[in-house]
Amino acid sequence: MSISNIVNNEVDSIVRLGETIVKKASTARSSLEGSDLAEVTSWVTRVGQLILKLYGENSQHYKNYTNAIGIDNFYVIHSNWYGHVSQVHGVALTVKHDIENDLIANIKGLLQAEIFANFLEIGEHxxxxxxxxxxxxxxxxxxxxGLRELSKKNDIAVVKPNGAPKTIEPLNTELAQNEVYSKLVQKQVTSFAHIRNKAAHGQYDEYDVSQVQMMLLFVQGFSEQYLS
Incomplete structure (x- = not known):
């Protein structure tokens, strides 16, 4: 799964949850409490984190978000008081619109080193x-x-002649052939790509924690050296 897909999945999840929360709030005779309120708190946090990662704190999206959550008694939510929750949901819908229409690339590229660092932090956590x-x-x-972005920077095609995206190994091979990095780095990429593939296909017993730790250290160093 690519970073773009991870972001898309998170946005879809946030929007679906927002729809549930707004619907629940619109029919609540008394203020949401307990697990319902905890769900709102988690949702609000996730929306804020996503906007910061994709747009930054000086963006209009983040200003709209902070204005919505900055009102007094934000977490008092019931059928007569839920417009502020709808506003947060509206911001999430705007993010979804931006991504679906490829507008996000004009705001802050998903493949910049800062975004890589954010997802590496998630992996480390x-x-x-x-x-x-x-x-x-x-x-x-x-x-x-990262390999795909590095290929673009070095005028290496990231799609096959039939239009399908190239996977890790073809990109890795061409990057090494074009001397973007050494054969040693190529072998390391191949090794860690195997771990990723095993994880993606449910072969969890074929690698251990120490190997994933080494993978994290390698990708951190790779990102700093080639993508910064």
Whole structure:
């Protein structure tokens, strides 16, 4: 799964949850409490994190978001008081619109080093929490998109003649052939790509935590050296 797909999945999840929350709020006779309120808090946090990563704190999107959550008694939510929640949902819908219409690239490219760093932090967090398989998939996505971005910078095609996107190994081979990096780096990329593929195909017993840790360190160094 690529970084773009990860972002798309998160946006879709946030929008679906927002629709549920707005519907629930519009029919609530009393203020949302307990698990319902916890769900709202998590949703609001996720929306804010996503906007910061994609647009930055000086963007109009983030200003609209902070204005919505900055009102007094934000977490008082019921059928007579939920317009502020609808505003947050509206911002999430705008992000979805931007991504679906390829407008996000004009705001802040998804393949910049800062975005790579954000997703590597997610991978590191997953690893530290004991989710080695999810970490391997996330870190592998950073590696694949990094190779694709590096290929673009060096005028190497990132799609096959039939229009299908090239996967890690073809990109890796051509980057090494064009001396963008050494044969040693090529072998390391191949090794860690195998771990990513095993994680993506549910072969969880064929690699261990230490290998994913080494993968994280490699991709961090690779990103700093070639993508900064």
């Amino acid at each position: 997953l690893l530290n929490e004991g989710y080695k398989d999810a970490a391997a998939v996330t870190i592998g996505a950073v590696l694949e998109d």
